[in-house]
Amino acid sequence: MAIFSYHLVETTSLTTARALWNPPTKHQVAGLHHAECTATMTLGSPILSPARFHLRHLAVFAAWENEQALDDFLTNSQLGNTLSAGWHVRLELIRRWGQFSEFDDLQVSDNKAENDQPVVAVTLARLKLPQLFRFIRWGRPVERQVRDHPAAKLALASMRPLGTFSTFSIWRSQREMAEMVHGKGASAENDQHARAMTERERKDFHYQFTTLRFRALAEYGEWLGQSSIVPNLAKNLNS
Helix, strand or coil: CCEEEEEEEECCHHHHHHHHHCCCCCCCCCCEEEEEEEEEECCCCCCCCCCCEEEEEEEEEEEECCHHHHHHHHHHCHHHHHHHCCEEEEEEEEEEEEECCCCCCCCCCCCCCCCCCCEEEEEEEEECHHHHHHHHHHHHHHHHHHHHCCCEEEEEEEEECCCEEEEEEEECCHHHHHHHHHCCHHHCCCCHHHHHHHHHHHCCCEEEEEEEEEEEEEEEECECCECCCCCCHHHHHCC
């Protein structure tokens, strides 16, 4: 079964630009299914703020045939060497909604996270450019909701021009993430996410969109001074 990885590294603007323009492909890298390279954004920040878009912060989300393929990439390629200097988490796909063609053929695991166990969430979207201003209007309140939620251990957005957007978040528990999505629990008075989903169903912002939920398998390195970001990782793998 395929595994996934999510990487964050602080690097040069040139390295990020090269990855955005020419991401690795399955024809170039043995064992790679697909990779999305994006530059990170600060959740909830003003659209025209210099802090919004971080060209020196590269995010890479990828699917692999197995862990050996990922290890070989990190060891034997220029981009892999760059990513090895940062942080990454290895992931098992446990749930999928929506459609994103490059990942749709990858199998969902039979393993499931318990409601009190941590979970990792990734969204991927190809934006309909005429819907950009609607997307911003409905999306920024959701960004702030996720950013400020006490159960979100790490949360960020990222993009690749023109029109690819992604979010990445690590949650203290699957239950708390689900409550945020549906505007319940600690988020009962903060229902921006639920309202934005209703608006997307009314008139979609995207021509491809998926939400992927993962169980973390292993975590490596450090991101902006943080390490061991996934709560109780070893304990939950042994439970």
